[in-house]
Amino acid sequence: MKVLIHPTEGAAVDCVADLIAARLARQPDAVLGLATGGTMEAVYRRLIVLHREGGASFARARSFNLDEYVGLPPDHPCSYWHYMRDQLFAHVDMDPARAHLPHGDAPDAEAEAARYEAAIVAAGDIGLQLLGLGANGHIGFNEPTSSLASHTRLKTLTRSTREANARFFARFEDVPRLAITMGIGTILRADEVLLLALGPGKAEAVARMVEGPVSAVCPASALQMHRKATVVLDEAAASQLALRSYYEEVHPEGRDAAI
Ligand code: GLP
Numbered sequence: 574m575k576v577l578i579h580p581t582e583g584a585a586v587d588c589v590a591d592l593i594a595a596r597l598a599r600q601p602d603a604v605l606g607l608a609t610g611g612t613m614e615a616v617y618r619r620l621i622v623l624h625r626e627g628g629a630s631f632a633r634a635r636s637f638n639l640d641e642y643v644g645l646p647p648d649h650p651c652s653y654w655h656y657m658r659d660q661l662f663a664h665v666d667m668d669p670a671r672a673h674l675p676h677g678d679a680p681d682a683e684a685e686a687a688r689y690e691a692a693i694v695a696a697g698d699i700g701l702q703l704l705g706l707g708a709n710g711h712i713g714f715n716e717p718t719s720s721l722a723s724h725t726r727l728k729t730l731t732r733s734t735r736e737a738n739a740r741f742f743a744r745f746e747d748v749p750r751l752a753i754t755m756g757i758g759t760i761l762r763a764d765e766v767l768l769l770a771l772g773p774g775k776a777e778a779v780a781r782m783v784e785g786p787v788s789a790v791c792p793a794s795a796l797q798m799h800r801k802a803t804v805v806l807d808e809a810a811a812s813q814l815a816l817r818s819y820y821e822e823v824h825p826e827g828r829d830a831a832i
Pocket residue numbers: 608609610611612613639640704705706707708711712713714734738
């Protein structure tokens with residue numbers, strides 16, 4: 574795992590946006606795995622700026638989002654379809670026909686999950702997978718004890734995840750209990766994984782992900798098994814890492830020679 578610790582949130586966000594832009598420059602028809610959540614909003618804002626400056630084109634790219642709430646149609650304001658249009662797709666040259674998310678309102682959610690997994694395989698799997706991190710160590714909606722070999726499927730959300738995401742809904746009771754999510758096995762097949770975690774609320778999960786045992790109890794720890802995983806942090810999110818000074822020595826101020 575490459576651990577890049579930046580002095581500020583802004584620097585960490587810029588680093589992630591730059592790595593995505595670099596991948597698109599190198600491979601304009603890249604298959605991107607995209608993530609939602611509050612952390613990603615700043616990344617998408619930065620990508621929109623880069624796009625306007627001519628530094629990132631999505632015209633030939635394809636994308637697959639990690640997950641979607643079961644029961645929410647694509648036009649629901651709390652759906653991840655809506656989030657992606659609002660935060661990114663409406664502002665860049667992404668062809669809507671090449672941007673994929675699971676359909677949360679599909680009549681048969683299990684069949685929809687299987688269809689989605691097959692579509693990812695048919696696309697040749699994800700090239701660059703962007704990830705956030707749940708405070709309980711989840712990636713996508715792979716909650717603790719998710720199979721580390723799992724494929725896209727239905728997951729029941731934990732109460733803590735529903736509470737964390739309640740800020741996007743009018744009431745806690747409105748947060749769906751089920752989601753369709755790429756599996757950990759799906760994510761591990763990506764060519765490259767890029768995870769962003771910011772702030773003190775993620776520090777414990779970051780330490781378990783990077784330095785804890787590989788365990789389904791912390792789904793993000795499965796990334797230790799990935800051959801090309803980059804973890805981008807601000808100082809607060811890095812604060813519980815035992816080997817922090819080592820990561821800072823290898824990559825001073827989060828600098829990555831590959832950028
Ligand atoms: C949700 C998403 C995850 C995301 C997580 C963290 O549960 N399904 O993909 O990583 O939230 O979100 P935030 O960035 O808002 O902390």
